[in-house]
Amino acid sequence: MKLSNTLSAQLDDPRLFRQHAYVNGKWTHGDSGREETVYDPATGEAIGYIPWLDAHQIREAVDAADAAFAQWRALRADERCERLLAWHDLLQANREDLATLMTLEQGKPLPDARGEVEYGASFVRWFAEEGKRTFGETIPSHIPNATLGTIKEPVGIAALITPWNFPLAMITRKAAAAMAAGCPVIVKPAGETPFSALALAELAERAGIPAGVFNVVLGEPAEVSKILCAEERVKALSFTGSTRVGRLLLEQSAQTVKRVSLELGGNAPFIVGPDMDPKEAAFAAVAAKFQTAGQDCLAANRILVHESIHDEFVAHFAERMAALTVGNGMESEVDLGPLIHRQAVDKASAIVDDAISRGATLVAGDQTRAPGENFFMPTLLTGVTPEMKVWREENFAPVAGVTAYRDDDEVIGMANDTEYGLAAYVYTHDIRRIWKLLRALEYGMVSVNSVKMTGPPVPFGGVKQSGLGREGGITGIDEYLETKYYCLGALGSVSGS
Ligand SMILES: NC(=O)c1ccc[n+]([C@@H]2O[C@H](COP(=O)([O-])OP(=O)(O)OC[C@H]3O[C@@H](n4cnc5c(N)ncnc54)[C@H](O)[C@@H]3O)[C@@H](O)[C@H]2O)c1
Numbered sequence: 361m362k363l364s365n366t367l368s369a370q371l372d373d374p375r376l377f378r379q380h381a382y383v384n385g386k387w388t389h390g391d392s393g394r395e396e397t398v399y400d401p402a403t404g405e406a407i408g409y410i411p412w413l414d415a416h417q418i419r420e421a422v423d424a425a426d427a428a429f430a431q432w433r434a435l436r437a438d439e440r441c442e443r444l445l446a447w448h449d450l451l452q453a454n455r456e457d458l459a460t461l462m463t464l465e466q467g468k469p470l471p472d473a474r475g476e477v478e479y480g481a482s483f484v485r486w487f488a489e490e491g492k493r494t495f496g497e498t499i500p501s502h503i504p505n506a507t508l509g510t511i512k513e514p515v516g517i518a519a520l521i522t523p524w525n526f527p528l529a530m531i532t533r534k535a536a537a538a539m540a541a542g543c544p545v546i547v548k549p550a551g552e553t554p555f556s557a558l559a560l561a562e563l564a565e566r567a568g569i570p571a572g573v574f575n576v577v578l579g580e581p582a583e584v585s586k587i588l589c590a591e592e593r594v595k596a597l598s599f600t601g602s603t604r605v606g607r608l609l610l611e612q613s614a615q616t617v618k619r620v621s622l623e624l625g626g627n628a629p630f631i632v633g634p635d636m637d638p639k640e641a642a643f644a645a646v647a648a649k650f651q652t653a654g655q656d657c658l659a660a661n662r663i664l665v666h667e668s669i670h671d672e673f674v675a676h677f678a679e680r681m682a683a684l685t686v687g688n689g690m691e692s693e694v695d696l697g698p699l700i701h702r703q704a705v706d707k708a709s710a711i712v713d714d715a716i717s718r719g720a721t722l723v724a725g726d727q728t729r730a731p732g733e734n735f736f737m738p739t740l741l742t743g744v745t746p747e748m749k750v751w752r753e754e755n756f757a758p759v760a761g762v763t764a765y766r767d768d769d770e771v772i773g774m775a776n777d778t779e780y781g782l783a784a785y786v787y788t789h790d791i792r793r794i795w796k797l798l799r800a801l802e803y804g805m806v807s808v809n810s811v812k813m814t815g816p817p818v819p820f821g822g823v824k825q826s827g828l829g830r831e832g833g834i835t836g837i838d839e840y841l842e843t844k845y846y847c848l849g850a851l852g853s854v855s856g857s
């Protein structure tokens with residue numbers, strides 16, 4: 361199997377760069393020698409190699425998790441908490457190396473990668489604590505002389521399948537919840553960004569997480585997922601990624617009736633009311649659109665601006681957008697890194713061409729200035745309409761589509777005119793408008809006058825084709841818990857309840 365040293369030279373702790381899967385506390389290569397090359401999207405250079413495990417090796421990961429389950433669930437919640445907090449502290453202590461790994465494999469600017477490490481670590485801390493609060497209930501009895509109640513128990517092995525755009529935080533938001541609940545996990549990261557996941561495994565081991573509790577499997581995505589979905593012993597499947605793959609996994613999980621959580625695509629509207637300062641709103645919209653070069657499920661794709669301030673808004677948006685620096689995320693002062701690969705650039709170009717051919721105006725977005733073949737310059741289209749791909753599809757690129765609307769009812773219809781329902785932004789200071797939109801928008805999350813909306817305490821998730829279930833918050837751990845009801849009969853009654 362090929363190994364590369366390119367990346368380890370850039371780390372303070374070279375052992376955080378691993379090019380093996382991690383199963384049952386061991387670094388594992390693929391039995392049949394199949395492997396995948398991982399590229400730096402900014403330069404196109406190969407930065408490392410990962411093995412593809414064979415089917416029997418994926419099953420061995422399930423065996424390992426199964427064997428670890430009894431011991432892990434038997435720990436007291438505060439004992440699991442201590443180990444998770446140790447993991448959290450190691451993530452923080454190794455922030456620079458983790459951010460470097462992330463920028464090199466994913467492309468996002470180094471400061472954003474540091475931010476993601478903090479964000480990812482914050483879920484570990486949150487769920488370490490939440491694990492101590494998985495309370496059951498007592499139930500006033502309707503059965504004579506019986507005591508009724510519930511206890512919470514871990515569901516069992518959780519398979520976690522994650523995307524490349526947030527290679528660390530999308531894992532910890534799931535894994536910390538599952539592990540705090542007492543479940544072992546099998547993580548299948550995206551092949552584009554495996555090194556963040558493998559560094560998490562290295563740090564989990566150092567934190568004293570027992571072998572078999574945190575496993576990272578690598579392989580051909582459809583093959584690995586099929587095995588995990590078909591495995592009866594895998595009781596929960598949590599997936600973050602595209603709606604297309606989410607539907608497939610939901611179908612595959614039906615055979616073993618798994619607990620399925622899906623965090624899928626988004627196509628966020630950004631609504632600007634007539635009372636807003638156009639400059640303030642435009643700056644916020646730029647921030648909500650271009651993070652992670654638009655490769656964010658929360659990216660503000662369809663920017664809906666009241667007709668009375670539309671032109672001023674567009675001018676400010678274009679000015680702010682022009683100030684963004686595009687380049688290699690390892691260089692300082694870069695705002696937007698590359699897209700993940702060339703296909704993403706081609707998809708963005710096709711979406712822009714489609715919009716122009718259907719009558720949209722290209723205000724800015726000169727692709728001849730792109731600093732490399734995986735880069736896409738921030739692009740602003742106006743006059744976008746529902747028949748255009750830029751309206752219907754999640755573009756997952758730095759492409760913003762703006763359109764004008766006349767009144768609240770029209771904008772509600774426009775905003776809801778999508779199969780997606782993850783997040784929506786509303787910018788207005790009119791309390792009646794805020795409340796009306798908040799109630800009418802068919803989205804799992806609505807952020808009013810704030811670009812930032814995420815974090816450990818919030819229930820993150822979507823409606824419609826954007827997913828099932830919620831991650832984070834006080835309910836995030838429930839995705840990994842069963843409620844066991846008990847009826848203790850013939851006890852005699854003291855109080856009648
Ligand atoms: N809702 C959220 O919280 C959230 C967060 C981040 C990303 N996303 C979404 O993720 C998408 C981008 O990520 P992506 O391109 O990595 O998504 P993707 O669906 O292509 O891949 C996600 C994961 O599924 C695996 N996969 C790919 N094809 C598969 C198949 N046929 N069978 C089984 N597994 C398969 C991939 O290897 C990866 O691990 C966007 O739609 C984005 O909105 C959603």
Ligand SMILES: N[C@@H](CC=O)C(=O)O
Nearest residue numbers: 525526656657658814
């Ligand atoms: N920004 C999102 C990830 C979406 O791609 C998050 O905070 O979870």
